[in-house]
Amino acid sequence: MDLAFSPADEAFRAEVREWLHAHVPRAPLPSLETEEGFAAHRAWEAELAADRWSVVNWPSRYGGRDSGLLRWLLFEEEYWAADAPGRVGQNGIQLLAPTLLDHGTEEQRARILPPMACGEVIWAQAWSEPEAGSDLASLRARAVRTDGGWLLTGQKTWSSRAAFADRAFGLFRSDPDAARPHQGLTYLMFSLRAPGVTVRPIARLDGKPAFAELFLDEVFVPDEDVIGEPGRGWRIAMATAGNERGLMLRSPGRFLASARRLEELWRRLGRPASARDRVADALIGARAYQLFTYAAASRLLDGEEAGPESSLNKVFWSELDLALHETALDLLGPEGEMADTDWAERYVFALAGPLYAGTNEIQRDIIAERLLGLPKGRR
Amino acid sequence: MRFLLDAEQRAFAASLDALLTAADTPAVIRDWSRGDHASGRALWSRVADTGVFALAVPEAYEGLGPRPVELAVAFVELGRHAVPGPLVETVTAAVLLTGADPGTAERLLPGLASGEPMATVATKGAHALDGDAAALRISWEPGRIRLSPGHGPVRPSLDPARRLTPLLPGGDLLAIPADQALTWARLATAAQALGVGLALLGRTVGYVGQRTQFGVPVGSFQAVKHRLADARIALEFARPLLFGAALTMEPADVAAAKVAACEAAYGTARTALQLHGAIGYTAEYDLSLWLTKARALRTTWGDPGECRALVVSAAGDRRW
Ligand SMILES: Cc1cc2nc3c(=O)[nH]c(=O)nc-3n(C[C@H](O)[C@H](O)[C@H](O)COP(=O)(O)OP(=O)(O)OC[C@H]3O[C@@H](n4cnc5c(N)ncnc54)[C@H](O)[C@@H]3O)c2cc1C
Numbered sequence: 001m002d003l004a005f006s007p008a009d010e011a012f013r014a015e016v017r018e019w020l021h022a023h024v025p026r027a028p029l030p031s032l033e034t035e036e037g038f039a040a041h042r043a044w045e046a047e048l049a050a051d052r053w054s055v056v057n058w059p060s061r062y063g064g065r066d067s068g069l070l071r072w073l074l075f076e077e078e079y080w081a082a083d084a085p086g087r088v089g090q091n092g093i094q095l096l097a098p099t100l101l102d103h104g105t106e107e108q109r110a111r112i113l114p115p116m117a118c119g120e121v122i123w124a125q126a127w128s129e130p131e132a133g134s135d136l137a138s139l140r141a142r143a144v145r146t147d148g149g150w151l152l153t154g155q156k157t158w159s160s161r162a163a164f165a166d167r168a169f170g171l172f173r174s175d176p177d178a179a180r181p182h183q184g185l186t187y188l189m190f191s192l193r194a195p196g197v198t199v200r201p202i203a204r205l206d207g208k209p210a211f212a213e214l215f216l217d218e219v220f221v222p223d224e225d226v227i228g229e230p231g232r233g234w235r236i237a238m239a240t241a242g243n244e245r246g247l248m249l250r251s252p253g254r255f256l257a258s259a260r261r262l263e264e265l266w267r268r269l270g271r272p273a274s275a276r277d278r279v280a281d282a283l284i285g286a287r288a289y290q291l292f293t294y295a296a297a298s299r300l301l302d303g304e305e306a307g308p309e310s311s312l313n314k315v316f317w318s319e320l321d322l323a324l325h326e327t328a329l330d331l332l333g334p335e336g337e338m339a340d341t342d343w344a345e346r347y348v349f350a351l352a353g354p355l356y357a358g359t360n361e362i363q364r365d366i367i368a369e370r371l372l373g374l375p376k377g378r379r
Numbered sequence: 380m381r382f383l384l385d386a387e388q389r390a391f392a393a394s395l396d397a398l399l400t401a402a403d404t405p406a407v408i409r410d411w412s413r414g415d416h417a418s419g420r421a422l423w424s425r426v427a428d429t430g431v432f433a434l435a436v437p438e439a440y441e442g443l444g445p446r447p448v449e450l451a452v453a454f455v456e457l458g459r460h461a462v463p464g465p466l467v468e469t470v471t472a473a474v475l476l477t478g479a480d481p482g483t484a485e486r487l488l489p490g491l492a493s494g495e496p497m498a499t500v501a502t503k504g505a506h507a508l509d510g511d512a513a514a515l516r517i518s519w520e521p522g523r524i525r526l527s528p529g530h531g532p533v534r535p536s537l538d539p540a541r542r543l544t545p546l547l548p549g550g551d552l553l554a555i556p557a558d559q560a561l562t563w564a565r566l567a568t569a570a571q572a573l574g575v576g577l578a579l580l581g582r583t584v585g586y587v588g589q590r591t592q593f594g595v596p597v598g599s600f601q602a603v604k605h606r607l608a609d610a611r612i613a614l615e616f617a618r619p620l621l622f623g624a625a626l627t628m629e630p631a632d633v634a635a636a637k638v639a640a641c642e643a644a645y646g647t648a649r650t651a652l653q654l655h656g657a658i659g660y661t662a663e664y665d666l667s668l669w670l671t672k673a674r675a676l677r678t679t680w681g682d683p684g685e686c687r688a689l690v691v692s693a694a695g696d697r698r699w
Contacts, residue, residue, distance in 0.1 A: 001381065001382060001383060001384055001385060001388065001448055001622065001626065002380060002381060002382070002626065003380060003382055003623060003626050003627070004380060005380050006380075009380070070380055256699060263691065266691070271691075276687065276688065276691055277683075277684065277687045279691055280635075280638070280687035280688070280690045280691045281638075281687070283635070283690055283691065283697075283699075284620070284635040284638055284639055284687075284690060285616075286699075287620065287623070287632075287635060287699045288616040288617070288619060288620045288635075288639060289616065290699065291382065291619030291620060291622075291623040292615070292616055292618075292619045294380065294382040294619070295382045295383055295618075295619050297382075298380070298381050298382050298383045299383065301381075302383070312611070312612050312615050312616075315608070315609075315612055316612055316616055361601075361605070363608075364604065364605040364608035364609070365601065365604060365605075365608075367608035367611055367612070368598075368604030368605065368607055368608045369604070371608075371611060372580075372584050372604075372607055372608070372611060373584065373588070374584065374587065374588060374596075374598040374599065374603075374604050374607065375588065375595075375596050375598055375599040376599065377595070377599030377600060377601060377604070
């Protein structure tokens, strides 16, 4: 058991740090939830990709560095510590790409991954529907067989940044007569600019317009944009969900950086005693998450599968993030009410943590039933 | 970087677990609580034979240490089985004496490494755990330690298995203590608390799976499941803090581990009591042996406030 990184890993870390020091924009970019900010962040993805820092753990033939899991973690620690911009490409990079690497065809990988890596094509996740949130398997949007492909019809909603994104991936009901709701679903990719697609932006709590709902009316998708076998979409999508809850979506570097920023704020304000314990708990939580991830990564490197453990991550990071940002706003006092600060924007984002990527109630059910072995009950 | 217990460490945990499972610790704990130390001493010497106390003693004094990771492994198991006695204090005494003059260290440490005698330690003004059972009683004042000549009357703890005794003043001066002793005391306590929490969770999951009300197991109710899920989350995230701290032995890391493990264990104790219903509230049901310990460990060797203060005050030497 050890926590020491090899000299080669430390050299990698130093290289990342140096690059970020030279490239991270001095002034923060505008919010990526706005059109202007989306474009600025897209340009940042291109800048990252130009020196092959946008997807370090991917195979090099798709634009990565074959860095492996540990170096990816180190990269993320440095990235967030440097206060580098949020990743506008993250839905594609962290949700779709791992799915394609595991379940896609070589043709799909070669066609889809390189433009994703440099921000040329930005992806949205089109899973949720108005009547299918937590009960995702009850989704109704249809995929109907046609010559050389499928026709998609229905409505998707709560799609992050879909107002400005280029393409989307989601599940569609291709066999309405299947015996169970989880069967007869097909996992497909489609263009948000294709004929038949209408994108309606939905303002979030803070009024920012990048969230969207999608209306699909006989949108044609060619066969090469089906992921895996038609009708077998559920299993593939659930593998993605593991990524979404697990360590890929929310790397520990992010929370460590936020906790350190919170601690700095607390010191700058004269170390108010009333918040000391909450600041300490933010630091302790962020460190716990980092070390938990190191242990999880060690297990993955030993060849173990990431199972329902990712539900532990999800509840932990989302609650940590929220507690941390609530503490910051409380420390700021009346100043914390101002909406145009970094803290406020991050707070609004943190508020959604317990909702997306599977609500925390659903994650607790998974923990109780699959990790603790409690009897299934009526939902 | 490979942040996982190795096969040898896991085997050590498994062998202690097997030894303690076979030992009927609830009966031992109840004897101990009455001041009848015979079964507890017998168990203690079997635990000592596995080398637990030697892990804190340097090889120069017939120990195996210092090996904080293995010590944490062992104390998780001791907590899981709620083993009574001045376990943490014996380790703390050993670390304190590592800083003493070589003559004293040579005279006392080999014994502590072998688990005989039991030792206890009290900081100035505090009560020592099990001063009536320990033969080596150390009063710890800032910068120096003394061998106390005896102990005062036993005061009951909220945890009946923890017998609290004042130490008599005076006694031989034993020179300079090692300043790492408090860190070891906290590490061992954090590990013990994690074990206590894991036992409480395991027993409660078992109970709600078989207790039925309204015609179904109470464990099928979502309110019940979610409390247990939260307990599992808290314990699972305390564990890496514990082992991370054992690797660095930085005071702030160990303080963080102590807060997280003790809060997780105490939260789990509250959940365990609630989900057992009235039977959990009785002294005769074994759950109580863990419930009360979770409360006591929270405040011993640094309460949550003290430990949190250390975490935020250590920004300079904290490497995270
Ligand atoms: C900021 C944000 C970004 C998002 N981005 C995306 C995206 O990019 N793509 C996408 O597809 N979706 C996205 N979502 C949608 C998200 O996945 C859903 O909100 C989520 O799955 C919950 O569904 P729902 O909102 O319909 O709530 P509902 O399922 O209607 O749930 C309402 C409440 O009831 C609770 N509940 C429901 N069922 C149970 C149960 N069995 N037991 C206990 N409690 C239950 C829920 O936990 C919740 O508290 C996003 C959501 C947010 C807030």
